[in-house]
Amino acid sequence: MSSVMNDGGGVAYGRAPFFSKEATYAKPGFSRWMVPPSALAVHLCIGQAYAFSVFNGPLSKAIGITSSAPDDWKLTTLGWIFSLAIFFLGISAAFAGKWLERVGPRMTMFTAACCFSSGFLISSLGVYLHQIWLLYIGYGVLGGIGLGLGYVSPVSTLIRWFPDRRGMATGMAIMGFGGGAMIAAPLSVALMNHFKSATSVGVAQTFLVLGVAYFISMTIGSLAIRVPPPGWKPAGWTPPATVNKMVSKNHVHIDQALKTPQFYLLWLVLFLNVTAGIGILGQASLMIQESFKTTVNAASAAGFVGLLSLFNMGGRFVWASSSDLLGRKNTYFVFFVLGAILYWLVPALGASGNIVLFVLAYCVIMSMYGGGFATIPAYLADMFGTAYVGGIHGRLLTAWAAAGIAGPVIVNYVREYQVSQGVAAAEAYTMTVHIMAGVLVVGFLCNLLVSRVNEKHHMSDDEVARMGGVAGAAH
Structure with a gap:
């Protein structure tokens, strides 16, 4: 049971359930510039998807180690991992839209963290057991759902915090998705080289480390996110009297x-x-x-x-x-x-x-x-x-x-x-x-x-x- 108080302006503060939408309302004095780092903490992680190809070569030698063995996976087989991830990114983003608006960004971002990191952990087991279906289910399906939820969850929040700079706000977050691979590619290669041995190409261990690291980063982002209270607008900003004919002041369900x-x-x-x-x-x-x-x-x-x-x-x-x-x-x-x-x-x-x-x-x-x-x-x-x-x-x-x-x-x-x-x-x-x-x-x-x-x-x-x-x- 929760205990909440109203500040007189329609915002409830107090002991609301921690992951509820109500618990994410920003209190007076909160700086909106604290929100973009929360979004980047998620987008820089899920941007790893663009670097997944660095695993294809080592995975194609998971048994042979130095060269592909007859029982090793072919590149065409491995290619479906990324394709499934992008497919489920689109599907989850499409079908989770209403849920996102109902439960708020904190719950959605934390769910994304659980799915994306779990995808790595299941895929690590798949590499260890050499079962390709576990990689399809892990990174492809579960990880793809994490990608979709993580991609869309901060966007509407940023737009509401920056009504005066909508493009800049979304650019800050989505820039992280584009740049995530620049961090993930060298990091993944370094980890694989560290864990590589005469009996392992190092991918299973690398997946474990990445799964834990991404869970921590994305969870921090989800815990730090805040939404503006009803009626909030930037200090000193007044919505323009004459609105661009392509910019609506109304809302569509x-x-x-x-x-x-x-x-x-x-x-x-x-x-x-x-x-x-x-x-x-x-x-x-x-x-x-x-x-x-x-x-x-x-x-x-x-x-x-x-x-x-x-x-x-x-x-x-x-x-x-x-x-x-x-x-x-x-x-x-x-x-x-x-x-x-x-x-x-x-x-x-x-x-x-x-x-x-x-x-x-x-x-x-x-x-x-x-x-x-x-x-x-x-x-x-x-x-x-x-x-x-x-x-x-x-x-x-x-x-x-x-x-x-x-x-x-x-x-x-x-x-x-x-x-x-x-x-x-x-x-x-x-x-x-x-x-x-x-x-x-x-x-x-x-x-x-x-x-x-x-x-x-x-x-x-x-x-x-x-x-x-x-x-x-x-x-």
Whole structure:
């Protein structure tokens, strides 16, 4: 039984259940700048997913140790671990949306910590027993659910704390997801080297250490998170009297959002932007080696991939922050127009031997790929209000799951067809990147069609009141 007191402003303080939404209301004097570190504590951990490929080589030698044995797992078998994780990221984010809004970010972030870390522990057992299904269940399913819950849970909270800088707020958190691999990759390699022996490649032990470390970091983030009390706004900030026609002061329920054309247009906007980026990202190393055979070796190509990761991470913060000034729709126009131009020019840059411009073009493309992820939550908040933006964002992330399949399939199969027809390997990507340029043109048209949500979808004042004033606190 809990004991709570009301401060007179509609906020209950006291001995509310620790993981309840009510217990996360910030008390007077709390600094909103304490919230981004809480979000980063989670996103830097789950961003490890982008570095999972560092385990594929060692896992393919789990029995043979120095080389693959007949009973070792094939790379095609191991590839399903990451695919399952991304699939369940999208599914869990979509279906947990309502639960997130009901129980609040603390419970959701802590659940993410339990799932993600447990995924590593189960996978460690799977490596030890050499049972691939345990890795599928562990990292793929359970870890993927942790990824989805951890990805969306801080977003709506940050947007509510920063109504004056929505893009910057989401950029700060989602930047962590893009940069998590930059920490996880060298850390994982160092741990595997430490635990490696004549009878072990060191993956099982590394999974155990990472599972514990990520649980601690994500739990700290979940315990530190706070939500603003109803009616809160930044000191000295007044909502603008004249609101941008693309920014709504009203709120749309999560179920009602799915009845609007705007949701599906934004779904396509994210899907097409991610499809164009993720397909190339997966083949970046091979692409630059085949385009510059005499000057780029495997080590240099690895550096190129690391540089792309850096721009992927930085773009999430820079572009999302810029969208506060440019507007979300205009920012996506830049993504689609500039991206299409650069994709169209890349083959010519490769053929000319100009490696500097080739690398620069892909760095800009990757910055916009990351920027698309970080800008979309603020775009959704502008269109649908902030009351249910976490849940709506979760459902929109199914576009990411779909793009994670579409992008690589287009790149891999088109290239395979080109090579089978006798096209030189260095030229086999020309059609692929031109297709991606066309994909971005379609994205431009979808973004062009986005308009304000019809008033019939807005929540009434009574519905806002039944929410306990949370919606009213958002703008």
